[in-house]
Amino acid sequence: MARSNTANVKFDVREVERLAKDLSKLSGETIGAVTVTALNQAIDSAYELSRERMNAGINLDDPYLKRFMEVRPATAGRPVATLTTEGRQTRLAKFS
Numbered sequence: 001m002a003r004s005n006t007a008n009v010k011f012d013v014r015e016v017e018r019l020a021k022d023l024s025k026l027s028g029e030t031i032g033a034v035t036v037t038a039l040n041q042a043i044d045s046a047y048e049l050s051r052e053r054m055n056a057g058i059n060l061d062d063p064y065l066k067r068f069m070e071v072r073p074a075t076a077g078r079p080v081a082t083l084t085t086e087g088r089q090t091r092l093a094k095f096s
Contacts, residue, residue, distance in 0.1 A: 039074040043081035
């Protein structure tokens with residue numbers, strides 16, 4: 001007797017449909033603001049983590065490192081956050 005290789009799969013998409021409906025209510029302004037917030041949270045984390053790792057790896061104190069590092073946060077008009085060091089302007093992280 002031949003064996004069937006079929007299966008019945010049922011998906012409940014009500015929650016996906018509700019999510020799509022909710023997302024369609026968001027304005028571009030709201031999405032932009034959320035994006036800027038997320039970018040700035042990411043760059044702040046990168047700043048903290050990079051200093052922590054440099055302190056551990058090259059034994060420089062935190063106040064010294066802070067003098068040579070700059071965080072440029074994202075804004076609504078410029079949705080790019082950057083972390084650079086003074087001097088050669090070595091980019092340590094970029095989120096966009």
